Amino acid sequence: MTELDSPLASGPFDVVIVGGGPSGSSAAYWLANAGWSVCLVEKKTYPREKTCGDGLTPRSVRQLADMGLESEVAAHGHKYHGLRAFGFGASIAMQWPEHENFPNYGYTITRFNLDGLVAERAHSVGATVLTGTEAVDLYEPFDGADGDLRGARGVVVKDKATGTTRVIEGRYLLVGDGQNSRIGRALGAQRNREWPMGMALRGYYTSDRHDEPWIDSHLDIRDPKGDVVPGYGWIFPLGDGRVNVGVGLLSTDRAWKGVNTTKLQDYFVAQVGDEWGLNESTSCGTPTGGRLPMGLAIGPRRGANTLTIGDATATVNPFNGEGIAYGYESGRLAAAAVGAALAENDASHLRLYEENLEAAYGDYYKVARAFVRIISEPEILAVCVGAGLRVKPVMKELLAIMANLMRNDRQGPAELGYRALVKLADALPERAFSMLTSEKVDA
Ligand SMILES: Cc1cc2nc3c(=O)[nH]c(=O)nc-3n(C[C@H](O)[C@H](O)[C@H](O)COP(=O)(O)OP(=O)(O)OC[C@H]3O[C@@H](n4cnc5c(N)ncnc54)[C@H](O)[C@@H]3O)c2cc1C
Secondary structure, three states: OOOOOOOOOOOOEEEEEEOOOHHHHHHHHHHHHOOOOEEEEOOOOOOOOOOOOOEEOHHHHHHHHHOOOHHHHHHHOEEEOEEEEEEOOEEEEEEOOOOOOOOOOEEEOOHHHHHHHHHHHHHHOOOEEEOOEEEEEEEEEEOOOOOOEOEEEEEEEEEOOOOOEEEEEEEEEEEOOOOOOHHHHHHOOEEOOOOOEEEEEEEEEEOOOOOOOEEEEEOOEEOOOOOEEOOEEEEEEOOOOEEEEEEEEEOOOOOHHHOOHHHHHHHHHHHHHHHHOOOOOOEOOOOEEEEEEEOOOEEOOEEOOEEEOHHHHOOEOOOOOOOHHHHHHHHHHHHHHHHHHHHHOOHHHHHHHHHHHHHHHHHHHHHHHHHHHHHOOHHHHHHHHHHHOOOHHHHHHHHHHHOOOOOOOOOOHHHHHHHHHHHHHHHOOHHHHHHHOOOOOOO
């Protein structure tokens, strides 16, 4: 039990939220801030580890600032100004672009420090936050309309410390329980296995270069013979004496099934180790890994009184593996829809969530899914990266697209290029992109 716990919490609440990561805590904040009674259920106790690159882009910073948390994040995190990309013998450093809605900087901050801040913020505006409390089942589930998620009158939870179970009732149920999403699956959510999925691994190292003002992305990883292997690597300085070093891989990569991310991490550390002082003696422990459900590949996401958010509905951006901002944003969009349903006593307003999610990311993620299929071809990747990294203006525009930082008030190459890609993605059915590339290997 922690100071966030409330012994009387059993409901009925207006909204029960499962999962206190970015998506669940943001939904809890926005709903409680609007005056609704909210119970957030988190199985771990803060601070808790979460396997992540710990990188916040300007999109995440905007959401944290909107929740009144930027000064806390600045106090615990490390400010950086842009991305350095490396690959196929070339490199480029790019500042985050100027944007009407987003800052031109990001932070790195460990999830150990970050996630509790947002849950506490939700608590400070009135949400009941039960930590060390795992949702183990749906309470009084009922079938939804054809093609929708099931509904439920709440969840059955287990107190991890005592092992006792009880029911927490809610008029609405939001599910933000992450990439494995046991509760989302119990409601009937499924991943579209035709679409890309990510897998990544990260470890911490101490490094003299821990406070550099850039995050680094490496687009080629080589084995000891010097051959390129599928996957990408990153080094994110944390400003606390450590760097976060990791590797990622997409299910569209031809060799996905044969690749061991631990081996990939070993190759990557060998590749960049001398420059960053990464070795066994600077390692802070065994790396840990996880999946990145992306491109809105999990659905359905709406039931009679239920919505899924964040990784539980695959909101990770396929272009860059970023999921924190989209967790915050989907949690906020879900909160708005549930708020409307509660205010009007009309559950049909939950439809707003899907409509707004589709409007915000539908086209973008369609383009991104196609993009990752194409760059999963090693030959195409080598040509594009090798050439692209040598032409700074092209890369700056690509960065704006890949980080979803195109501007509404501008008709620059990023915005025009992106609109052209949307048209292309609209014209060609999803399957046609996989036919343009290799035979797809499923996750
Ligand atoms: C190796 C790796 C590196 C990454 N790097 C980055 C990065 O640098 N930047 C970025 O933006 N994104 C990154 N991501 C993606 C990002 O971590 C996720 O997209 C993001 O955490 C999703 O937030 P969420 O709230 O949906 O889920 P989560 O953050 O997974 O939160 C889910 C929460 O639910 C809790 N929970 C689960 N089941 C239950 C249950 N039954 N009952 C109660 N609680 C439950 C969990 O304990 C957890 O706290 C990375 C992912 C991986 C795997």
